[in-house]
Amino acid sequence: MNHSKPPFIAAWMLEHWMPDPRNDALAGDLLEEFRGGRLDRKRAWYWRQVLVAIALNCSERILNRRNVMLFAVLWSMLSPAWLVLSANAEVNTRAFGLMVELDFPWSAICAIALSLATSLIFIWSGMALYLVFLMVAARSFNLRGLARNLFRALPMFLAISAVPYALSLMFPPGHGVAIDRRTLTPLNAITDPRTWAMVERFFNLCIVLYGLWKAPRLLGKAPERQAR
Amino acid sequence: MADRSYLGEFELMILLAVIRLGEEAYGVPISHELEAHRGRDVSVGSVYAALERLEAKGLVSSSLGDPTPERGGKAKRYFKVTSAGLRQVRETRRVLSKLWHALPAIKEKANEPL
Numbered sequence: 109m110n111h112s113k114p115p116f117i118a119a120w121m122l123e124h125w126m127p128d129p130r131n132d133a134l135a136g137d138l139l140e141e142f143r144g145g146r147l148d149r150k151r152a153w154y155w156r157q158v159l160v161a162i163a164l165n166c167s168e169r170i171l172n173r174r175n176v177m178l179f180a181v182l183w184s185m186l187s188p189a190w191l192v193l194s195a196n197a198e199v200n201t202r203a204f205g206l207m208v209e210l211d212f213p214w215s216a217i218c219a220i221a222l223s224l225a226t227s228l229i230f231i232w233s234g235m236a237l238y239l240v241f242l243m244v245a246a247r248s249f250n251l252r253g254l255a256r257n258l259f260r261a262l263p264m265f266l267a268i269s270a271v272p273y274a275l276s277l278m279f280p281p282g283h284g285v286a287i288d289r290r291t292l293t294p295l296n297a298i299t300d301p302r303t304w305a306m307v308e309r310f311f312n313l314c315i316v317l318y319g320l321w322k323a324p325r326l327l328g329k330a331p332e333r334q335a336r
Numbered sequence: 337m338a339d340r341s342y343l344g345e346f347e348l349m350i351l352l353a354v355i356r357l358g359e360e361a362y363g364v365p366i367s368h369e370l371e372a373h374r375g376r377d378v379s380v381g382s383v384y385a386a387l388e389r390l391e392a393k394g395l396v397s398s399s400l401g402d403p404t405p406e407r408g409g410k411a412k413r414y415f416k417v418t419s420a421g422l423r424q425v426r427e428t429r430r431v432l433s434k435l436w437h438a439l440p441a442i443k444e445k446a447n448e449p450l
Binding site for chain 1: 362363364379380381382384385400403404406407408410411412413
């Protein structure tokens with residue numbers, strides 16, 4: 109084992125998981141100390157330093173984005189209400205009636221497309237609300253930045269949306285708690301404890317968080333500390 | 337007028353270490369300096385995190401040195417206390433000194449029978 113080289117995985121983590129301005133100087137300092145310092149357990153010391161640095165960096169990033177995180181949690185809590193509203197709307201629209209009458213596979217394709225569209229409307233509405241609020245607060249309207257943020261969430265949305273379909277294939281209906289949405293009002297849907305574990309809430313949380321994580325930068329703002 | 341946003345304990349220690357080290361103030365010596373005076377380990381990552389907070393507040397400034405082979409070709413990042421940083425250190429010392437000087441009076445009062 110070559111003791112003049114730090115642990116490969118730790119060095120890789122430091123290089124890839126730390127922001128650029130801090131990364132280089134810190135990596136150099138740790139290497140200097142690792143090679144020249146009077147350390148008893150060099151490899152353990154190096155690992156500890158890297159893990160502490162990464163943990164600190166993660167906690168800083170989360171703290172810097174606490175507003176985004178709070179908004180994403182609150183918005184995703186509204187998911188069950190949106191599902192009730194959209195289910196009611198579907199039942200009452202003529203287009204839905206026509207879709208049901210279609211032959212397979214068109215009926216299935218239309219049902220999936222409708223389900224995706226309603227989920228996407230919910231996610232984009234939340235993101236747009238947050239972004240417009242950011243722009244109003246900054247008194248700077250950037251429609252291209254807004255559109256860029258919304259479309260940034262699209263690939264993640266499509267990838268995550270495949271998961272419920274995969275889950276429904278793996279665990280056919282009959283598992284979990286059955287909820288008849290027709291009996292719920294939007295408010296009941298939010299407060300009903302049976303909906304708290306709804307997987308859609310978690311998916312929506314992930315997509316909104318992902319979409320808004322770099323929102324200030326994409327809007328051309330730099331409110332965060334690293335953007336000096 | 338002095339800035340009223342007081343320094344945290346760790347930030348103050350780092351500013352004092354940077355002042356003491358002068359031209360040689362970069363990550364490793366700063367963490368050694370803190371370890372020597374605190375008597376326990378200080379991670380270099382936490383030193384950088386605090387230094388970046390201080391830099392964002394305008395209390396320290398940084399500049400890059402030359403890359404060296406023993407550091408894997410990475411440059412040292414030297415830190416220097418700005419005039420605002422010095423003012424902040426003096427202000428913190430003034431407030432802490434006043435508080436310390438006020439302690440005996442508090443002790444005497446605390447020992448008085450109710």
